[in-house]
Amino acid sequence: EADIYQTPRYLVIGTGKKITLECSQTMGHDKMYWYQQDPGMELHLIHYSYGVNSTEKGDLSSESTVSRIRTEHFPLTLESARPSHTSQYLCASSEYVGGLADTQYFGPGTRLTVL
Amino acid sequence: GENVEQHPSTLSVQEGDSAVIKCTYSDSASNYFPWYKQELGKGPQLIIDIRSNVGEKKDQRIAVTLNKTAKHFSLHITETQPEDSAVYFCAASITGTASKLTFGTGTRLQVTL
Numbered sequence: 001e002a003d004i005y006q007t008p009r010y011l012v013i014g015t016g017k018k019i020t021l022e023c024s025q026t027m028g029h030d031k032m033y034w035y036q037q038d039p040g041m042e043l044h045l046i047h048y049s050y051g052v053n054s055t056e057k058g059d060l061s062s063e064s065t066v067s068r069i070r071t072e073h074f075p076l077t078l079e080s081a082r083p084s085h086t087s088q089y090l091c092a093s094s095e096y097v098g099g100l101a102d103t104q105y106f107g108p109g110t111r112l113t114v115l
Numbered sequence: 116g117e118n119v120e121q122h123p124s125t126l127s128v129q130e131g132d133s134a135v136i137k138c139t140y141s142d143s144a145s146n147y148f149p150w151y152k153q154e155l156g157k158g159p160q161l162i163i164d165i166r167s168n169v170g171e172k173k174d175q176r177i178a179v180t181l182n183k184t185a186k187h188f189s190l191h192i193t194e195t196q197p198e199d200s201a202v203y204f205c206a207a208s209i210t211g212t213a214s215k216l217t218f219g220t221g222t223r224l225q226v227t228l
Binding site (some may be wrong): 006010040041042043045046048050058059090092096102103104105106108109 | 210
């Protein structure tokens, strides 16, 4: 069982609000990821980090931002939420140990609804 | 970059039958191929993976096969049970410090009684 947590699990907010989705892992993994999952199931990588103070944009453009000040924590922030941000957000982490594949472990997700 | 195609998008089988989900990838350098199962309201969970130096791997009722030449890999579930109903994702990556997974579009498997 992977030790990766996301809060809140569900969030309903109004347009224009600033929100932060929390993700934390206790496995000491260097790598962390944020995915956006649309109702059609597809997973889209929106941000990733290879370690503290390292953040990169993913394959899908997103208006959200992330930070990685501590190894175990990778929060995602939306400065001004809009209905188009309504989606499921999944956080994951992994660790590359030389020569072995780095398995990604996922959190339970945050379902965000912006009214 | 890598592109992973997954078929079918939905699959309905009767309990006890087998289910097969197929994926193709584009980057011949990819060497790691995990499969994830996502149940309703949960995040994806790894169920089996295979590396490019292996052609087949089995874990109880689940098996994965890899054809590097054709650049495709498949998930096989035998003796399906209702609890196998979920969305399944294949993925591909090149292992390394800067690796990222490229996911397929998902298959919704429904096991009927």
